[in-house]
Amino acid sequence: MRLGIHGRWFALALGVVAIAVSVMSRYVSGELRESIEERLTRDLEVRAELLAHQVEGAPAGTKWQSLAEQLSRIAQCRVTLIGADGVVRGDSETAASEVARMENQSSRPEVRQAIESGRAATTPVVLSGNQPLLFVAAPLDSSAVRVVRLAQSLLPVRSAAARSERLMWTGSMAALGVAALLAAIWSRVVSQSVRQLRTSAVAMLDDLSVRTRVRRTDEVGALAEALDQLADNLNRTVEKLAGERDRLAGILETMAEGVLLTDRTGRIVLANGSLRMMVASSGQLVGKAPIEAIRNNELAEMIESVQRTESPAIGEVDLIGILPRRVLVRAAPLTVSGEGVVVVLSDVTELRRLETLRRDFVANVSHELRTPIAAIRAAAETLEGGAMDDPHAARDFIGMIARHAERLHQLVEDLLELSRIEAQKLDLQATPIDARELIDHMIGLYALAAARREVRLIGGGCPADLLLSTDRRALEQVLSNLIDNAIKYASRGSKVTLSAVEKEGEVRIAVADTGPGIAAKHLPRLFERFYRVDRGRSRDVGGTGLGLSIVKHLTEALGGHVTVESLPGVGSTFSVHFPAKLAGSTPALPDEARSSPDAGLTH
Secondary structure, eight states: OOOOHHHHHHHHHHHHHHHHHHHHHHHHHHHHHHHHHHHHHHHHHHHHHHHHHHHHTOOTTOOHHHHHHHHHHHHTSEEEEEOTTSOEEEETTSOHHHHTTSOOOTTOHHHHHHHHHSSOEEOOOEEETTEEEEEEEEEOSOSSOOEEEEEEEOHHHHHHHHHHHHHHHHHHHHHHHHHHHHHHHHHHHHHHHHHHHHHHHHHHTTOTTOOOOOOOSSHHHHHHHHHHHHHHHHHHHHHHHHHHHHHHHHHHHHOSSEEEEEOTTSOEEEEOHHHHHHTTOOSOOTTSOHHHHHOOHHHHHHHHHHHHHOOOEEEEEEEOSSSOEEEEEEEEEOTTTSOOEEEEEEEOHHHHHHHHHHHHHHHHHHHHHHHHHHHHHHHHHHHHTTGGGOHHHHHHHHHHHHHHHHHHHHHHHHHHHHHHHHTTOOOOOOEEEEHHHHHHHHHHHHHHHHHHTTOEEEEOOOOTTOEEEEOHHHHHHHHHHHHHHHHHHSOTTOEEEEEEEEETTEEEEEEEEOSSOOOGGGGGGTTSTTOOSSHHHHHHTTOOSOHHHHHHHHHHHTTOEEEEEEETTTEEEEEEEEEGGGBOOOOOOOHHHHSOOOOOOOO
């Protein structure tokens, strides 16, 4: 049977008390008996010497048997008078007729020792029947009686000692019972405190706010206090670790880079939100293999290689999905624990796209500049070569230089304007604008240019109370570029229409033409820099290839967006859209606000 601490403490305390009581009782009872027998022996020796003096003073002719009986009554014990030859002269417990037949006592050790030493002698306890007897002999200087011997039964003494021992054992058992009760109470108190400590310790496994609540001044109390302090320290440590974990989780979730952590088996143990967005996964990634979660063989092989060689690796992979992405992958082994791999994925899709745009931009700018510069150089060299002397040829070459110089000027101006828009260095100030007045103003500005191209420029309708709140000069520049393109690329006899309407929570200003239209394959790239649908015709009409790009960026700077709809042979419609919050029920504009400012903007 398995004992608890209560049973063990009780058994130990009871055993110690029982052993102590048993040893004490046995030792005390033995010592008591020996002490009583020793005192009785000393008393008999004293009485024997006293009786010896009385016997020495006995007159001649004394009847020794009668003297022995008389002395026995005085000494309260058996008295035997023995001569020098060992013959018994008288014995208080033997009849006078039987004394002569008593055994010679010269061989008795106490008699012989008393005669030889000349002083009282004691013999060891002798059993006579069932009675233990103690003999003490005292020598005399008499010729008739040489030794007086006293005999005392030890049975009363030993009976008294036995009674004392029984009483002592009874008292010991009573003390043992009291000790057992106290031991049980004490062990129970101690075991209750220990059980309370154990219960508190088990509760601390799930809740470190639990405390022992044991208030004692002994070692158990010290243990409880130490356990409470340990719980306090662990609670502070856990809170600190939890805070650091939450901060780390917050950092990981707000990182633009995707973070992936695998264990030694190659399974994912951590994946942040950016990684889930990169792989377009809304499910659980933790617990899966990288090839199962991301489905990219190059990435899986890179992770396996890093885990196998324990060497960092870097590379770029393409993630195929709803939105294909190009990611830069950095993978390194977990050198601290020696297990697993940490992978950081950086989305470089936009960076690579911008790098491509930059290369295309440089190539396009170089191409656009090459033609006018080459024409100017050729015309200048021709003039230097002698054409100056021919007035007719000189005017042609000077006109060529002027046309290409103007083209270069427009190109540089458009580039500078686009750069200012992208750098957000425009000073845009929202003012109330009457949409109908704006359309009439733009029609008036481009009426002459439309007439020269034999194109009809008309208004397509606009509510009388439609007002906008935006920067007028920027909006005029946007519309100028759209109207100018529509007039330039429309065929003779075509129609260009300006209209404005408020619909579905936004204000839409449209420039529609009935020109040749644009094929659908060109529409996604139509607003890129230097992108041309018909490069030869664009140069003929003097375009720089930057007008629509300026329209797109400037419209976005105003808080709107631009769209295009086109069908080949039917025409195109370019629309700029602004949120309805930019439109307003602004009071009617004063007359001075309706006057058209100087456009003066490039297109």
